[in-house]
Amino acid sequence: MLENTTIYNQLRAKLMDNNITDRMEKVPCRNLPSKWSFIALVFLLTISFSQSTFASTSFLPTQTADTVAGEKLFKTNCAACHKLGKQATGPALRGVGDKYDREWLYKWIRNSQELIKSGDALAIKLFEENNKAVMTAFPTLTNEDIDNIIAYTYTPPPPPVDICAVNPELCSDEGSEGGISNNIILGILVLMFLMLIVVLVLVNKTLRRFAESQGVQLEEKEKATPIWRAFVENQFLVLSTAIFLLLSAGYFAYGWMMQVGVDQGYAPVQPIHYSHRIHAGVNEIDCNYCHSSARRSKTSGIPSLNVCMNCHKTISEVSADTQTEGQSKYGVDYNAEIQKLYDAVGWDVATQSYTGEESAVKWIRIHNLPDFAYFNHSQHVIVAGVECQTCHGPVEEMEIMEQFAPLTMGWCINCHRDTNVNVTDNEYYEKIHEELAKKYGKEKFTAAEMGGLECGKCHY
């Protein structure tokens, strides 16, 4: 667990990093609305506020506050715990400037604990409403910074993405119309073709009749031996064809039988659509972060759901871009998949707490090594230093995880024959390697030469 925590911290740091450089396209509320549309919306908001009878003395966003700077600050400092329109670890912040006095907010943001200690009733109330989660103090933020952040919080929610606009195929109406028109065209073509045949037959018939009436003698073709007969009568040909057919049948039968039980490319539909592409690829999460037992055990381990929650406690939805991409490219609603995780682990997003109603996720196992073959992940990952991708393929590009290698014994053995054992900096090998080097007069030994082909090393 300790290792997990460390990795988690690194990961978080990395996520934060990404925020700053705007590379973080997958985490919510990160898409930058263009400045212009933003200003336009602010304008709209202003109008709506001014039109309301509600006489507000509170701050209204003006052009003086820099929402762009605010956004940057928000993403650096606040986004880990706060969202604009949604409860996260901390409360939703949209329009927070209206709820509290500005001076009070300055104090609260710079050091909320101090405020609570001073006995401020509002602060205590707020603290208790939020499960007594301590908010990080930001003493370095200036009033102007805070104003900017608050200005940013007035960003209106982005309009729902029109999927049909992005991917017309998903919107059934147009698609089905297209289908019908195609069929009609095809039908017409077939009809025309049929008519042509009929015309041809009719012309032929007429011509024959015409020739008959004219007394023209049509030449009758002499009947030759049909090819099949000639073939049957030629015994050599029959024999060689038979041999050829048998051999090729054997070849294909062998080929077919050799793939029985080999599930290369097996990519079952999982109960939760988990994208290795997003996690390992785009976000560059280390494989060992989730599959931590690969370093210690024979199994790589399917991560328990609490590992997922290390990150997904704060990441409850993907960014709009990712969501759109998922729906258009893979037909997946990523947010709904995250919700499946929450349902299984019993996480209530609204109250930001565990309900205790847990249910197991029954993943479908992809790599099924038979019982009689022993394979140890830690041996390959730690001792040999083999990259995960060597056997599992480009996982970071797989939207749906699939079996990359055939996992046959031949495949194992070939690798053992080609791979040199990593003996450097491992005291275990020191004596053995020295003796072997002396005996065989070479420095490098393959796994096979070190006994990696012996039956009992994997079968017991």
Place this chain on the structure above:
Amino acid sequence: MASNKKYWKSVEELNENSSIVETLQQNEFVEPIPTDDFLGDKETLEASSTTRRDFLKYVGFTTAAASLAACEGPVIKSIPYVVAPDEIVPGVANYYASTIADGYDFANVLVKTREGRPIKIERNDLAKHGGSVNARVHASVLSMYDKERLQSPKVNGADASWDELHTEVAKKMNEMAGQDIVLLTQTFASPSTSKLIADFKTKYPNVRHVIYDAVSSSHAADAFQTKYGTRGLADYDFSKAEVIVSVGADFIGDWQGGGYEAGYAKGRIPKDGKMSKHFQFEANMTLSGANADVRVPVTPSDQEKVLAALTGGSTSGLADHVAEAVNKAKDQLRKAGNKGVIITGIQNVPAQTAALNYNEGVGSEVMDTDRPRLTAMGNNAEVANVMNGVVNGSVKGMITVGVNPVYSFPHKGFAEAYNNLAFSLAFAMKEDETAAKAKLIAATPHYLESWGDVQLKKGTYSLMQPTIRPLFDTQQFQDCLVQWTDNGDSYYNYIKDTWANTILADGGSWSQALHDGVYESDVEITTDADTIDTTETLETSTSSGALNSVQEGMELTLYAKTGLGDGQQANNPWLQELPDPITRTTWDNYVTVSAADAKTLGLENWNVANGGLNGSLVNVKMGDVTIEKVPVLIQPGQAQNSVGLALGYGRKAAVQTEMQTGVNAYPLYLDFSTSQKGVRLEKVSGEHEFACVQLHNTMMGRDIIRETTLEIFNTNKKDKHGGYVWNPVPQVSKDHKEIPVSSPDADLWEAFDRSVGHHFNLSIDLNACTGCGACVIACHAENNVPVVGKTEMRRSRDMHWLRIDRYYSSEDSFAGDSEKKDNISGLGSSLSEFNEMETASANPQVAFQPVMCQHCNQAPCETVCPVAATSHGRQGQNHMAYNRCVGTRYCANNCPYKVRRFNWFLYAENDEFNYNMNNDLGRMVLNPDVVVRSRGVMEKCSMCIQMTQKTILDAKRDGRPVKKDEFKTACSAACETGAIKFGDINNSEDEITELKHDKKRMYHLLEAVGTEPNVFYQVKVRNTNEA
């Protein structure tokens, strides 16, 4: 070919009027062929449109379709934890220290768990006085996964909730205030439980607490209490002994709780020309007798005389040879002074006191009375009082905990009387004989699911911790007591408090104690056993014992078997199938009689065509008790006019049919004494089929087990080839010259170079091996060895990867056998004398030899395998690829050691073999690192390659060389006596390297064959030099 000869088919044809002949002439078959039965009624047959051809087509297509469908792989689910416990890494075993204290076995153990389920019991090396991790303790993990276990409490026979049970108990206890209620428990030896019981008694003053051990050590405890004031059992450290004289005490077996073999074995390995000398006077052939240097068969009543003679009396009244042995023993004892010890299993207090007095008198270093053992603390008189109280109605209510009196009380009327009790509550893991009759049943967890503390020996405190969440809706007895006496919320906290206030008061750490499982402290704690202090009960027990009244008939010695012990684990197939170390018989108990008595009574043992052992049946009568149809086994070494019978068998309740074996001998356990008089055997018709795994009991003078005497051993004499005379290297002839078989010239094959990397060897010291069988069960647990059942065992289809062969000498000693064989000349003599040598002597020498795959460097099995399924590894192991094996069994035929086992059937998930591998619960004990073999493949000892591979991997991963003696196999790890040692002979630091080069004692089994095994043995040395 005219002939007048007429051939008769039967006598019947002589009778011309015979109706049968007439009928037979008309009809070929006497009875009509029941065609209708299988063709059904005509209508259906005709209505069917399926012709025979169609039917065949359907069969063909379905078979084809089925085989095609089989090509699809199944969908396998992988279900991770929702919230993973920090300490669990899937695929990595966790070990927890715990303690077993089931009332019969007490030991500190390590529990190996995988993915949160215990799969194996191991020894806890931190425990110095940890009791014995014997075969039963190793097997106890399987008893947890017993499908016969109670899954919830019961009130009046119906499943109930714990609340209902508690309410009912409270109601009853209040109703019955003032009436005699007995709390009959096993020995807990638990400081916390003692306190709780005291509190319980304070709350309900009408409750009496009585400790009941099914197999009692009461006489010894009474003697100890009278002499030393506190109740306990003297502890012995036999490693310090020079002379051990045992009179009827099977101290290598279960005498006073057992666990003495480790110390004993230490003193048995010759060191500086010295080893301990062991005299054994006993009636049954026991493990102790088998290991003794001098064993004298003596009936129980004569044992008293022997003891008297040893402790100062005269040898009058004893047979000459016994008297002679007694005098020798006395001589030796005198010489040994305070390094000598007398122990006795005689079932009365004066005898026990006499032994204590002797040891005390010579100031024996072997005996420890300052820190006595606190296990088996029951008092016979008190227990008898309870038994009679229930029968005569003075006891009104009974709470039983961990004991099964309805099964084990020697009183006919008890079961019915128990049934009539106004209040009966049984704390039991299973609905055993007692629980089945109890009004209330409290389902208790297994010790691997429980908290507890145990004081095995004064000052040695142990903790029991759960290693899995309770499988069923169970509650510990102690948790109930905590609740009934308002002592907080759980027994766990209660133990913690008790420890914090007493044992750990000197600043010890609870976490450390829990981690180690054992904690040594000088803090004194009163135990429940101390409450037995009324002189009345002690005196009563003094006068008890059937031996005082002389009766006609034979003398019976009841004993507990290595496998089943007191019978608690009767539903454990591993233990049922564990061969008895002496008789090598499984799945049974039987009357053991001497060959001479058998002849007089007309009792026989014989082998039938398939090799199975059969025996006569007898009715065992003693007073008004008769046990019917008990099989007879003729036991070499059984004292004449005595018989033996094992306790613990004949269980019926909560024991599945296959395991309801043997007869219940407890009705003969009168006065809770294992020695009984006036027993008569009456032969009855019929025969019994034993499942005995060893058909041939003698070595015929061969040197399968090499042995010598200490005297010869100390001479260091060598033969002309340079080997020691008792351990010669076999010579073979090459070019008419004798060369040693171990020479490379004697080989047909090129040998591999094994000097680089690891080269594993296993050493078995025949001096240290007592034959206890712990390794066999450990091997079962580690390697998923299947249980095959009694009928298969009988056919010699046992699957044990490791067997412990037992040999009897046919002369008085094995040396006599060799001499006899060497002197045989001519055909006539060889026929008769070899025949004689097949029969064991009346009081034979006994030797044990564990045999597993010898992992030959020149393995005969490997060369004959047509598919190369068995092959050799560079590290010395003979590999067996099960998935490659096609089951020709050539390898087994070609193996000189007969250690290969064939899977005649599918033993897992097969209703024909309804043992632990046939139910989900029982399969939880399987080791996930080892394959469960399927039908039709050969299997054998792998030298625990999964363990050696793990050790190597651990070292590689940590980037360090393998530590000294780090390599272990299941059997070497389980061996209490250190007889089995395992290691890497390419590592000069490993203990095995030294053993391998010990020319004095190291030898290979059947060395002359030239197989060059990687398993070697150490010559057995007997201390039979006469002084």
